Amino acid sequence: MEREDTGTGREHPAIPPAVRETYGPMDLGHQPMFGGGFINFGYWQGIDLAGPLGEDERARSQQALYRHVLDAAGPLRQRRVLDVGCGLGTGCAVALREYGPAAVTGMDIHPDQLARAREEQAVLLREEPGRLRFGEGAAERMPWEDGAFDAVVSVEAAQHFPDLAGFAAETARVLRPGGTVAVTSFFTADEAPDRPEQLAGLLHTYANGLDIARPVTALADAFTAAGLTDVRTASIGPDVWPGWDTWLSRWWAPGTWPRNFLRAYENQILDYYVVTATRPR
Template sequence: MLIRLAVFLLESSPLMRRLLWRWWYGRLAQRRQGADWTFMNYGFVPPAGAAALALDPSDETDRLCIQLYHRVASATNLAGKTLLEVGSGRGGGASFVARYHRPAQITGADFSAQAVALCQKRHAAVAKLSFVVGDAEHLPFPDASFDAVLNVESSHCYGHIEKFFAEAARVLRPGGWFLYTDFRAATDVPAWHAALAAQSDWEQVALEDITAAVTAALEADDARKRKLIDDFIPPAFHHLFGEFAGLVGGQMHTGFRTRQILYHRFAFRKK
């Protein structure tokens, strides 16, 4: 079964969905630990005419993925703030935000212990950045612990999305920001938006449909991803990893291109 498609097919079993993703991300952390792979999102191509994001040459390879993080994080000024990223994965996004958006402290939380161990080793030199094992539906932090909560292309893995939204609101300080982006099948978007609106502790500040910009990023990054899969993944797993990576012509890319799957960016502020 294709790993991304499984998300939509297992809606009746939140527990199975959580177990599936926990196993998958743990396996990825064990199989591939090279420093050349720190991002796992689909990327973002800025609108025509937008000023190019200035990056250090060492970050240029990951520009498309970084631009998605930058688009989400730039909804507010994070300088000097205390930030939590839920679903920090391989840590590239948290590292970028720590180095470019200058928060006072950023904590990455992920439910995969293998991924957290990988991040603790790989990003140890990044100042004001730490990683912990944490469940998005039961965050291991006191109330009102953070000025901002960041979540990038991760929530589709969760068993009970409403529990995550409640936890994000709980750990935010008054006036804090929930900076969020992800995708859903077009038929599921109304329920997704309703779950966000049901959190009475926050109010929506921004909503942006970035489906076309994500589709463009998949197409721009296709050749690089195909080479990585050819170089590092056993042939028997090429099709599976190709779907996971959103390769052009696959089910995820086609879903975005035909708008059967939509990708939205949000910003909410706690009252």
């Protein structure tokens, strides 16, 4: 299924500097803000934010975000699933253990992340030979054959992708006819031209280029232009931002830049979405 570079111009894109630094020596999945092997803001529906939040609730929120996306991708039993931006592979493990797919492939652009994923998921790799694997690739240059997957998912990685049109085109290519894609990430809430400047002033991750400010319509339109159909966007901000901010309050005081994620949401600058689409049969 994996394709070799034949020298036809599909070279591996360079890793953006902020992505290389953030996901290189540091293992964010074991930082206290993340923990549990996941690197996402969490889906906090059903978690009591008024009560004490511990590591168990935090891990549960991150697992719930992955499950929300896996559910959105449709029934996955006996299907071949690609996770784009898989990080430590913990979401791949959730998919493999709970959804009964034929196989799960985790893809990441950062070799350090892939090395950690193989270490973190060593038991599953040994116990499920052929059903779990990891491969290096960029969202805009996937090293997989046409129609290789029944479902493509991506959890909180698209905010880093430099080229959403390239990601959409590659997603359409590697999906089989009838296959589905489900992506969750944060995007600007509208197409106002000053949103990038506003977010750079509020959030360090936008100022340093780690996150890219684009409206959710940019991804939806890219999927449509790539030939995918039934493109839908849904805000899940109410179940993400208040919980994330409550969790951050353990380390960050009001007015510090990480707490500005909630501020940007409340000011209708930023929101969190699930975007789904289907490759026509």
